Amino acid sequence: MTTSLFSIAFGVGTQNRQGNWLEVFYAQPLLSPSAELVAKVGEVLGYSGGNQAIVISNNQATKLAEALKGIDAAQSALLTRLAESHRPLVATLLAEDSAPTSTPEAYLKLHLLSHRLAKPHSLNLSGIFPLLPNVAWTSQGAVDLAELAELQLEARLKGDLLEVFSVDKFPKMTDYVVPSGVRIADSARVRLGAYIGEGTTVMHEGFVNFNAGTEGPGMIEGRVSAGVFVGKGSDLGGGCSTMGTLSGGGNIVISVGEGCLIGANAGIGIPLGDRNIVEAGLYITAGTKVALLDEQNALVKVVKARDLAGQPDLLFRRNSQNGAVECKTNKTAIELNEALHAHN
Template identity: 85%
Template sequence: MPTTLFSLAFGVGTQNRQNDWLEVFYAQPLIRPAGELCDAVAKCIGYSGGNQAIAITTNQAAELAERLKSLDPVQSALLTRLAESHRPLVATLLAEDAQLSSTPEAYLKLHLLSHRLVKPHGLNLAGIFPLLPNVAWTNQGAIDLTELPARQLEARLKGTPLEVTSVDKFPKMTDYVVPAGVRIADCARIRLGAYVGEGTTVMHEGFINFNGGTEGPGMIEGRVSAGVFVGKGSDLGGGCSTMGTLSGGGNIIISVGEGCLIGANAGIGIPLGDRNTVEAGLYLTAGTKVNLLDEGNQLVQVVKARDLAGQADLLFRRNSQTGAVECKTHKTAIELNEALHAHN
């Protein structure tokens, strides 16, 4: 029976002095690879099933490159390069999309997201935080925090600059993959594991967390939190924020439909349908009381914002005299939405 895998990748990474993995770079991760390819890899490295991260030598990488020439020329070429490595190598094989059990597995799933092979909330990321060590990200690569003082001293003595750009569990996405067709003003604000769709522009104050992102095209000037997926043609205004949890309702995906506009310093705690507009400065939580207005601006009923989750063609605004949150629907909302998009 052929070997079946959910994902397979060959990586090169960094370990500390105790041989613990700090990070792994996968140049060409695969999703649901062919059975013949899986069989060849399994026989070469002694894979016995399940989810495993198996350390491989440069000799094994060279052998794999030869075996895969006719099966997958791209992976064969990658393994030929990995066979020249002076850094530790790993083959990570995931039989199923199960809870994570190792740092190489965690990095593979982050790569699958940033390579656009899986969309946000399409992977089981349970247990990821304990498996991502908090490290110093430097111009000389990832460094274990306990080893950083010695490395800093060594750099000073040699006159070699050692710049610590961040201390975090997540590295910059662009140090691992730059998706095609994107513009990113400040790469430090996009974490590995972000999904940045083709045609997306992320301005200087824009931020995209892991397991969140944009389908593209669209512009991001605010924050896209983990669990948020922004649809095509949507704009998130400067300083806006989004939440990944519905208040009082448990964790859900906070999706933003196509053609939405979330104004500056605005935020949402509910999924938005297509062509929604949230005016600047309005923070819309799941429990926010909303006055539904008809086309004549007459009150129809008062609902909670969660009751409007996912509906299309809505305009959310705050009444400047009473402070009440209002929602215009149907034709009026569509016309106002189009006018706001044209203005911006």
């Protein structure tokens, strides 16, 4: 049996009446667990290798808690609590970071991101969507859509209300983990699987998708889509949209460097280098033709926006007279950067 794992987590979740997983909550997922811990877990559960989601009983949780007492006190304490559960339990063991094959595996990958144990686009999430059932997220937790109407009727007959907050594949991140040092004005707008860095503020109209996020500190007032990772000290203005593509490999990852400003109702389809500014209302795709201007605002040449991807200290704007997208050196950013280096 292997004693080296990519990740391991013990969770409690929700199943429908057919025993299919709807969601799983992992309070303390581990990345690269110790060989001693893996060996003990394998001994108790009969784990022989590979990526597996093993349903465990309350009795097995108790045995695991006892076995891990001298190895990992935190995991032992968690398993002691899990042993009291009236909901189904699962131990998910990932020998490698390969494409998930079950709902518990998919949820573990999402937890690793939101617990800041892995950064966006660093995990293999290929084929994750079919593994995440579309469920009703209610005041009583996750409910299978086929069972929702009956539960709503049962609640009404008891004089209660089963409130449905959303119908989606992804739950709110804050129902599973609240990272330290963040402010989130509307928790419904941050999905599980988002990476919210220390010092990040997500305003009321901000949105952060799974496999996306911010390194922090920074302000999010617009949309951060899957595949986008925003650098430190950046400000994404209200209503702005950042486009990213999430898939198995070889696809675009939209990164936003440190100290960038993307104005209101602006959007990008290319990675930005440090200290870039995109003026309000301007949407840049990879194929957008951009006029490069010199210090005297004279045209140097016309390039596609993808040719400027990742370059620092640029100002993107639209010419108010002819509508052309223009790019100049961001003097303010350069002067500030030089001043900071001189001070250091």
